[in-house]
Amino acid sequence: MSYMDLNIAQKIIEGAQKKSNEMESNFCVSIVDPRGDLITFIREDGAPWRSVYISQGKAAASAAFMQPSGKLAEGGLNPIHQGLMGMLGGRMIPGQGGLPVYKENEIIGAVGVSGGTPQEDEEIAYAGINHAGCKTSK
Amino acid sequence: MSYMDLNIAQKIIEGAQKKSNEMESNFCVSIVDPRGDLITFIREDGAPWRSVYISQGKAAASAAFMQPSGKLAEGGLNPIHQGLMGMLGGRMIPGQGGLPVYKENEIIGAVGVSGGTPQEDEEIAYAGINHAGCKTSK
Amino acid sequence: MSYMDLNIAQKIIEGAQKKSNEMESNFCVSIVDPRGDLITFIREDGAPWRSVYISQGKAAASAAFMQPSGKLAEGGLNPIHQGLMGMLGGRMIPGQGGLPVYKENEIIGAVGVSGGTPQEDEEIAYAGINHAGCKTSK
Amino acid sequence: MSYMDLNIAQKIIEGAQKKSNEMESNFCVSIVDPRGDLITFIREDGAPWRSVYISQGKAAASAAFMQPSGKLAEGGLNPIHQGLMGMLGGRMIPGQGGLPVYKENEIIGAVGVSGGTPQEDEEIAYAGINHAGCKTSK
Numbered sequence A, B, C, D: 001m002s003y004m005d006l007n008i009a010q011k012i013i014e015g016a017q018k019k020s021n022e023m024e025s026n027f028c029v030s031i032v033d034p035r036g037d038l039i040t041f042i043r044e045d046g047a048p049w050r051s052v053y054i055s056q057g058k059a060a061a062s063a064a065f066m067q068p069s070g071k072l073a074e075g076g077l078n079p080i081h082q083g084l085m086g087m088l089g090g091r092m093i094p095g096q097g098g099l100p101v102y103k104e105n106e107i108i109g110a111v112g113v114s115g116g117t118p119q120e121d122e123e124i125a126y127a128g129i130n131h132a133g134c135k136t137s138k
Helices: A007-019 A050-063 A071-072 A079-087 A118-131 B004-020 B050-065 B069-072 B079-087 B118-131 C006-020 C049-065 C068-071 C079-087 C120-129 D007-019 D048-064 D069-073 D077-085 D118-131
Strands: A028-032 A037-042 A098-103 A106-114 B028-032 B038-043 B096-101 B106-114 C028-032 C036-041 C098-103 C107-115 D028-032 D038-043 D098-103 D106-114
Touching: A007 A028, A007 A037, A007 A118, A007 C036, A028 A050, A028 A118, A037 A050, A037 B069, A050 A071, A050 A079, A050 A106, A050 B079, A071 A098, A098 B069, A106 A118, A118 B118, B004 B038, B004 B106, B004 B118, B004 C036, B004 D098, B028 B050, B028 B118, B028 C068, B028 C120, B028 D106, B050 B069, B050 B079, B050 B096, B050 B106, B069 B096, B096 B118, B106 B118, B118 D038, C006 C028, C006 C036, C006 C107, C006 C120, C028 C049, C028 C120, C049 C068, C049 C079, C049 C098, C068 C079, C068 C098, C079 C098, C098 C120, C107 D098, C120 D069, D007 D106, D007 D118, D028 D048, D028 D118, D048 D069, D048 D077, D048 D098, D048 D106, D098 D118, D106 D118
Parallel strands: none
Antiparallel strands: A028 A037, A028 A106, A037 D038, A098 A106, B028 B038, B028 B106, B038 C036, B096 B106, C028 C036, C028 C107, C098 C107, D028 D038, D028 D106, D098 D106
């Protein structure tokens, strides 16, 4: 069984920061396990405080529903997603910038990014996953 | 680095009250720092008790998202705003009447007003910021 | 019927700040009505952020139980106080530094102070009440 | 004015991990700013998921009260600490293992550790702070 160890998580951060250096904004990057609990996190200097929470919420939403967090909000939230988010105390954020992480066809966690445009956030998440040799879908 | 000291905050209140004297309603005015924590607050005699909380919620929302709190609700709440508001225990209110405060191109806090129409609330916030020699955008 | 208008509340703040100038610490001062809702508030430059919340909580506790908030914690919290504090969403803090405000034998609100030692906090609350020509008991 | 940038925070993690390698348990280490918002975080492989939250809660408590989180629980919780913790939505944990971080006599944040005995947790926090050239008191 594959799982996300700290080593993989730190590789994802490394790749994310490399990408973020090409951009003007400063970012928060959260890596979580399949349960949505944090494995590692960084806030780049100058990233807004709200991004601490938003990046974690996107990562948690991607992990819970095993899909990009941006997909969850398309066409309005569905009631099951909304229900689960309420049940779990509002820890998930269904906006673009979170991606699930797959290795050997198994989900091993998710990445959530916040600080730039939703599109930039997702690009950074993708760059991190790619840098670590993982995928964002089966 | 600029920041909102009590002196600036009290100038904002002064300008807000001057404007409020031209109107019929009575208002609550909250001034918060960039993290959303209160710096100063007044409730004019006769302002409804709910405005105590609404003015603070608008100020906190403006500070967190660095924009007018009225913008946040336009076209329905976006899921990221909704998510962050849930995560932070319902301390933010995304309705017109809150404005961020900028000085030397840096956000130094926000003002939230409640008690009149949303339009009046925002006018009072604006008058206060203007009176203190600050701006509401970069 | 006596009640705390903004004018009295600002007099209390004035007296509190005069006293606070004699001390080394920086303080937050909250003035609330008998229901515990804020009338006015100031955070002196340099006062810690936690004092924003603690001063309000002490004021709310004094108003609710019509006694010094420091009395409430003596000998451990009684279960009624604890129950009410829970019911109302944790907005009260039963520690020294809050005093009820009486005028013409009626409670018109309360003051809560935080930022120094509990003893200093209470002295500042008392100085404010006194300066405004009010009392802290019937 | 001193503040904790990502570079200092990562030095603290480095020192904490060096110390943790001498111990049998696996740890979570949270670094927060003075307001209690996360700057960086790691969960070592094998650390229990509850330690993710406990380490953050200890760090937040140390930051809010500018003292070791273990001190807060000595002799039972005082009602002011309890009150503030309730007000802020249960984000603080007053148990040993969190230490404030000072630089040039100013608080710049706090470290919270969980995963071993409370004593070990605090030793790791201390080792991290020391490694980064910071102090845990004025």
